[in-house]
Amino acid sequence: MASLPRLPTKPDDTRGAALFAIGGGIAAAGVILWLIGDLTVAAAFFATALVIAGGLVAARRLFPRAKAGEIEPDWSVARMLAASSADAVAITDRAGRLICANDQYEQLFEGFPTPPGLPVDPAGIEQLSNAGRAAWRDGSASVARMLARGRPLGAIVERAGELDDLLVWRFRGAEGLDMAASVEAMIAGPTGDRLASAGIMTALIGPDGRIRQANRVLRARAMGHEEGAISGRDFARFLITDTHGQVRFEREGLTGVPLRVLQIPFLDGDDAPMLVALLDEEGAGAPPAIGASASAHVRSLVSLMPFGIALVDRDGRFIQMNDAFARAAQVDAAAPPLYPGDLLVREDKGVVADAIRRFANGATHSTDLAVRLKDHPDEPVALTIAGARGLGEASVLLSLKDNGEETRLKREVAQATKMQAVGQLAGGVAHDFNNILTAIIGHCDLMLMRHTPGDGDYDDIQQIRANSNRAASLTRQLLAFSRQQTLRPQVLQLPDVISEVSNLLKRLLGETVTLTVKHGRNLGPVRADPGQLEQVVVNLAVNARDAMLSQNARGGGTLSIQTRAVSAAQVRHMGSDILPIADYIALDVADTGTGIPADVLPKIFEPFFTTKEVGKGTGLGLSTVYGIVKQSGGYIFAENNRGGPGATFTMYLPVHTAPIYKEGTTPEPVRTPVAKAKPVDLWGTGTILLVEDEDMVRAIAERALSRQGYTVLTAEHGEAALDVLANNDKPDLLISDVMMPVMDGPTMVRAVRARYPDLPILFMSGYAEETLRKSIDLDNVHFLAKPFSVQQLAEAARTVLTTKP
Known part of the structure; x- marks a missing residue:
């Protein structure tokens, strides 16, 4: 992630200061002139006031102050959401500055250019500029298609922020152009050759009527040889029509074999390319009709399509469906159901039947419906319905998109996002429980010091302590789930x-x-x-x-x-x-x-x-x-x-990859840490400053340390601890919680170290040591995990005091 946080600004407030400086200069010049009567010295005082006023104005304009109380925006959440998106995401402010962008954005545009000035085609830059202005005005806008280094892209621009002062730019592959490119490659490849072997001539025609790609049999018939450069030529120039309306290749003349032209609109939009198939008519001079051979060609064409297609007759019955359609509908293509409604849940059958009836009776264009399959009612699929012309008994064409993999990926992303949120909640709950358990275990330890195994309350106290330890093990499992436990990899x-x-x-x-x-x-x-x-x-x-x-x-x-x-x-x-x-x-x-x-x-x-x-x-x-x-x-x-x-x-x-060492050097040997022996004598002397925001934990820790002979000073947060240090001599040890209100532990320790660089520090926290050390850049600090017992606190204090830095 790359980010550039905005700098808050404040309206210029230097006019009063400048006027004050000028007024003071005039007053000073008047006093000097009255006292000594020297006009030159008085003028010098006045000129100095003018310089000071000008300096104030220049300094304020060069270094504007932030608004009082304004807090620098926290971009961590925005960067986390942008990083988790599969799209290329960038965020800009009102001034057009790039605030942050994710890794996908950097890979897509090879850096961090600021929208709309991106490495796309000139028309795309203009479309992005218009979309940005429309988003500021209307809240959102989109760009359907543009090209970035030959790759088709679509963009969505949305206004965001609490003050509606941000634009979120999302870039993703334009599905239509990707599909068109795939079809173009298929026509030029083995699929186009298989169609040619079946006698089917195919071409992809652009919105301007020019040929983008054609298979070899069409090139041979239209130009006389298979290697003809047909791309970019006007498709209509290769065809002629006789008085009966029959179409032939212009090169073959009126004596050539009549052709049937099939147009397959596999993409929506006026600027979308068109897939065209040409079939030889059976019998010259006969009215245009599809015979048995031509019908077989159509079936071959449908079966070879890479996307799910099915043909439906005027009565709404299936005639044919290809394998892609059968996979998407999860049925057997060899034994399909009778009607499309047989695939759907009861609520969607009527809508689909009405749409098929409308297109069978001559409706133009196409429609997209979100329907639910009866075998998987919880996952809607996209069904496209269009009228079919020139396909014999077929009058309606259905297209079904297999989005099972897409649905699975969406479910995985949603699950991962939910688990991350639940993990953060679990970590916070475990931290709070550790504070409570520290107080419970500590009070149990203090009571056990006043009771012997023969007392009636001894067993009850031991039972409370055992149950507290059991609860502590549950909090450790919560920390494991939230990825905040201590690991030794x-x-x-x-x-x-x-x-x-x-x-x-x-x-x-x-x-x-x-x-x-x-x-x-x-x-x-x-x-x-x-x-x-x-x-x-x-x-x-x-x-x-x-x-x-x-x-x-x-x-x-x-x-x-x-x-x-x-x-x-x-x-x-x-x-x-x-x-x-x-x-x-x-x-x-x-x-x-x-x-x-x-x-x-x-x-x-x-x-x-x-x-x-x-x-x-x-x-x-x-x-x-x-x-x-x-x-x-x-x-x-x-x-x-x-x-x-x-x-x-x-x-x-x-897979772990070992670091690469230069030639002639040897890697540092792996050393196994040796556990330090626990101190036998826990009695100590000296002054300890104890900083803890939880009253119950602070009270039990103070009593435990006092029983071991220490003089204990307490503070409820970091600022209070600094006040205690200002009014007392240097302590021998500082014990502090990490997460506290007002001022946290690490911030307080940095301020203390500025005054006492060699003061030993013992941090105590309900979070894992490994997690804390990644965020605390302090040397010579020790950690004590919550919950801890009275003896563990005494051992930790004694160990830190006897350890040489």
Whole structure:
């Protein structure tokens, strides 16, 4: 993402200051003149006042101040939304400046030019300029077609912002031009040759009547040889019409074979190209009619079309449908239904029947309808209906777009967006719960210091503490889902992880479930936390076991685990909007259970969602898997097995590439960190400044540190801590929360370090240390994760104070 935040401005307010300076200069000059009577010195004072006034005006115009209270706009949300869009997106302000643009925009235009001055054809620049003005006036505008380095594009311009002071420019491939280019390539390629072998002459005619492409048999008939340069020639110049209205090639004269001309409007719009097919008539001099041979040519033409086409007679019955139409309608092309309405839900049958009847009776142009297939009523499809002329018994032409893949991609994008939002919510909830659990566990620890195992309340306090620790483990799972847990990644081989956990899996699955493991070849290394990956495999295996158990009381079935390499070319062929193009190592975990119901599949990774009975699951198993995979830089998908029972979870981890070292140098050896021994004596002396916005956490931490012999100063936020430091001597240790109102911990620490550079810092937070270190650019700081016990706080304080920087 590239961004350029706007600078807020304020109306010029220098007139008063300038007048004040000039007035002061006049007064000073008058006093000097009265006191010493020297006109030269008085004039010098007056000239100095004029220079000061001019300097004020120039400074204010060069460096305008922001409006009071105006906050610099936060463009992070806009940049995140633009980055998640599959379109090329740019945002400009009222002054025409480029605010931000996503990576697709940079790739499309090879940089960050400012709309409408883009590298497109001259007509496109003019259309973009007109669309921008229309968007400022009307709120939105669009450009249907333009060319960027030969690539067809469409654009949508919308007015946005709280003050309607922004324009959002979206660029995407123009579908019509892409389809026209595809048809043009097909006519010139093997498809055009197959049509020529069947005696069908085809040409793509532009809106100006000139030929864009023609197959070889048409070139041979129209020009006398197949290699004739026919592109760009006027199509009508090659044809003549006799007194009976029959069409022939001009080169063959009136004695040539009559032709039947079929026009196929596969795109809407007056400037759209036209697909034309020419067929030889049966019998010279006969009235134009399609005989058996010509009808066969039409059927061949329809069957070879790359888009879904079906022919319907005057009574509304199917005559023919090609394979593309059958795939889109999910029916057998060899045994199609009798009427188009048989494909649709009951509510849409009447609308389609009326439209077919209207076009069969001579209606022109075409119409697009959004209809629902009876087998998939939740996913509307686009049906185009047009009248057909010169196709014998066929009077209506239907075109159905297969948007199943498009619908799947939209569903994946929507699911990923929802999971990101839920993850942010889960992380915030876990952070708040960690604060509450810190206070509960701390008070339990303090009470246990006053009770012995023989007391009546001791067991109750221990039970409260145990339940608090159990709740803490749930918050850790929430942090895993929200990708905010602490990971310790290593470079490893995925088959090694599977081998480590295989024995555990056999015990978990039981004797009735067969475990099969298969590893692919040429598997590259991945960088991940091995312990967390083992948890992923175990959770997926247990989930699969439960699915097979619900299908069979004996719990029988097969669990298959497979690793394989997925190249960037394979990812590109998959066409996923979620998975970036790169080399991956995939892990497939497949079972032979009941599969995943369609209504459950979109929610499968959501936290607290479970299909188990009440009390038999927290709903955090698969959400934890999702968080671990995403935090490791990978992706995970769930789908039902095609052609068989069960479901498959597929995890993609990017292949780790080692850094390249210059010749003659050796890489730094990998060092395994050695755990520091915990201090035995927790008693300490000195002054500790404790900064925490949660009252209950601050109170328990103050009591815990005071019991260990420290003098504790407290503050509820960063600004209060700075006031405490200003009125007291330098403390020996600063313990602070990270996220606080008014002033957060890192900002406060930067201000403190300016005064005390060597002051040791201990941060405590409910978020993961790994996540915090990415956003905190401070040296010599330590972390303590919430929730913590009284002893853990004392150990952390003692360790930091005894550690040399």
